């Protein structure tokens with residue numbers, strides 16, 4: 001059962017938005033092409049950015065079933081690995097690259113209808129904070145876009161921008177404190 005502590009204390013409502021925001025800003029700094037394009041379109045339409053930052057979604061089987069040829073008994077705990085789904089080359093070209101245009105003209109949404117991309121989970125236990133989470137991310141990101149210099153400081157090159165990750169329930173920046 002979800003409780004108030006889950007929302008405000010135990011990070012579901014805070015770490016998630018902060019993580020998406022951090023990675024969104026980092027990806028934009030690392031990919032000047034995307035940043036430039038977003039700046040161009042930002043006057044014309046709303047900007048929508050989501051990302052898979054909660055990686056592991058546990059479920060318990062209500063009935064025995066088969067998954068990928070494996071028999072899964074009743075009450076087995078199964079964990080959906082959202083990170084791997086979002087990078088599966090069966091569904092995504094150049095999956096490791098930050099290409100926002102990949103969603104142009106596709107039917108994908110992020111509301112749990114397409115299992116290839118489930119940043120907010122899916123089904124009855126999907127994220128109840130979806131709308132607040134979007135606002136938490138989109139508003140600061142737009143402010144960031146309007147105020148950021150397109151170039152990195154101190155002659156730093158986008159290709160040297162360190163994006164090393166640490167995997168847990170969310171993805172953290174490994175070298176967060178290093179400059």
Ligand code: HEM
Pocket residue numbers: 001002003006007012013014016017020051052053054055057058118119120121122123124125126127128129130132133134136137
């Ligand atoms: C961009 C921001 C956010 C992302 C990417 C995100 C993502 C997720 C994901 C993937 C899950 C697991 C869903 C599943 O198991 O199917 C989840 C659950 C949850 N999220 Fe979020 N979330 C975000 C923001 C928020 C906010 C702002 C709140 C509350 C204010 C919130 C509250 C919760 C709660 C309470 C759950 C547990 C739901 C349950 O177990 O029934 N989330 N979130």
